[in-house]
Amino acid sequence: MGAKQVSSKSPPSKAMPVLTTDIAIIGxxxxxxxxxxxxxxxxxxxxxxxxIEKSDQAKTPQHETHQTPVKAGENLPPAAERILKKLxxxxxxxxxxxxxxxxxASMGMQSYWGNDQRQIVDxxxxxxxxxWQLNRSAFEKFLNECATEQGVKIHWSTTVCESIRxxxxxxxxxxxxxxxxxxxxKFIIDASGRRASFARQQGAKRQALDRQVAYWATIANNTENQLSTIVTCPYGWWYSAALPNQQRVVALHTFSDLVPKNLRKNVYDFLMLARAIPQIAPLISTSVNYHGxxxxxxxxxxxxxxxxxAAIGDAAVAFDPLSSQGMFNAMAxxxxxxxxxxxxDILNTESLPQRENQEKSIEHAxxxxxxxxxxxxxxxxxxxxxxxxRWLDQTYWRERNSFA
Structure with missing residues (x-):
């Protein structure tokens, strides 16, 4: 598939400061x-x-490890340990x-999927x-520090607005x-997540197979059971997992037209739905931070x-949270x-024809x-x-089973 090499009308102005790097990573x-x-x-x-990171470093302070996680995605599967060790x-x-x-540590999962009987996978x-169940922001802060200590420069509050090869x-x-x-x-890696900002500039399109969204909150964790929980319902499925700092994530996965319109902002509607699920209700505490x-x-x-x-992680392929593989896919x-x-060895090649052959080889592989x-x-x-x-007559599950 050919690349769209020009995504702006003209090269950047020469009057501006110039930063030169071998590899720029967006995200x-x-x-x-x-x-x-x-x-x-x-x-x-x-x-x-x-x-190059669009967020503000001031929003991820040195001691954020003590704060409530503000990023969705908290599961780091066991296989990720291999990558951390390799590096x-x-x-x-x-x-x-x-x-x-x-x-x-993630002890495992209790699942109510397909029937009302609890199935435990440890x-x-x-x-x-x-x-591991992570404080996602704290883990990213840890990786930021590891990268900078190895000489990697991070530009915060920065976006790529124009580009041309x-x-x-x-x-x-x-x-x-x-x-x-x-x-x-010389080379750009798009690690901007589902935004895929650079890939989109090059003409790539997002191809979605479904329309699932997640409504989620972090709450105080007052339960002794540290197993994660998955339970289905007629309009989707619920998930909960214990997090560091006595926190817990609770999330509803569904289609936006199957729930009240104001659920995006209304924590009371979210809690009402959560408390109607017998396996989720006991987990709900009075201390709730609703993220929409x-x-x-x-x-x-x-x-x-x-x-x-090239694009990596969610900027290339984005998975259903059910897989618990989003973070590992980004790493892998x-x-x-x-x-x-x-x-x-594309960065050290001076011959243009040879460099183009190397580029095509990377792209194909x-x-x-x-x-x-x-x-x-x-x-x-x-x-x-x-x-x-159990609910094939319901919109959510009818669409899910249509992929057979």
Whole structure:
């Protein structure tokens, strides 16, 4: 699939400050930081890596580990330990979490799916050990610090507003506050999550398979049972999991037209629905921080790599939260792309024809890897939803089973 190399009318103005880097990574979340650290370790000190993050660093203070998580997505599956160990981060992760403010062990899941009988799946027999329930913001802060200590520069409150491929570099305009900066980068990685901001600039389109959203809240955790809980209902399914700092996440996964219109902002409607579910009601406390609604559908981009750029994590393929694989997918695709970049030696190639061949090789290999991940995920996704047969006359489950 050909790349759309021009996404602005003209190159950035020469009057602006110019920042030159080998690799620019858009998004300083889990995937972006893992990619930055992996590439630094693979390519060495002479490779310059820059992270571009739209959020404000002031909103993620040094001691956020004691605060309520404000980002959806908290499950780090056992297999993620392999990546942390490969990058030399695991011992530091354990050390930084000595007081348990960043993560706590995930004991397993109690599921009410397909019938009213509780089914328990624990992690005792998993060869990778326990997974983790995270304070997502604290974990990202930890990775930010690991990246900067390895020489990676993070530009906060910054977005890419224009981009054009010119000879050896992507030439971009960055917006940071009221200022603009020119950025020259040999390779760009889109780690911007479901926004897929750079991939969209190159003409890639989001291909959604469904319209699921999640309404979610964090509450005080007053229960001794630390197992996560999944329970289905006629209009979707509920999820809850214990988090660090005596917190708990509670989320409803459904279609927006199946619930009250004001549920997006109305915590009372959310709590009323939650308390109507027998397995969720005992978990609800009086201390509630309601976050509203977020996207929770299955989708992918029509193009995940092009001329000296590639997308990772949710910017390439976004999974249903039921899979509990979103964060791991961001980490795994970051590692896969890093390996391809290292193997190609594309950053050190001066010959334009040779560089173009290397770029096509990366694009083809990475697209093939993402296609394989996508097919594997779809098989499991469709199979699991088809196990619930009790409400096939209801809109949510009728649409879910239509994927058979």
């Amino acid at each position: 300083a979340g889990v995937g972006g930081c893992i990619a930055a650290i992996a590439l630094h370790q693979a390519l060495g000190e002479n490779c310059t890596i820059t992270l 030399g981060l695991y011992r530091r992760f354990i050390s930084a979490n000595q007081q348990g403010h960043m993560a706590q 992690n005792l027999s998993n060869p990778d050990g326990f997974g 010119h000879e050896e570099y992507w030439k971009c305009q960055l917006q940071t506050g009221e200022d603009r900066i020119n950025l020259n980068a 609604v977020t996207a929770a559908n299955t989708c992918r981009m029509s193009q995940v790599a092009g001329s000296h750029w 695709t970051a590692m896969q792309l890093s390996d391809l970049i290292k193997a190609s 990475y697209e093939k890897q993402i296609d394989s991940i996508w097919r594997h995920y779809l098989g499991h996704w469709q199979h699991y939803y088809q196990q619930e047969k």
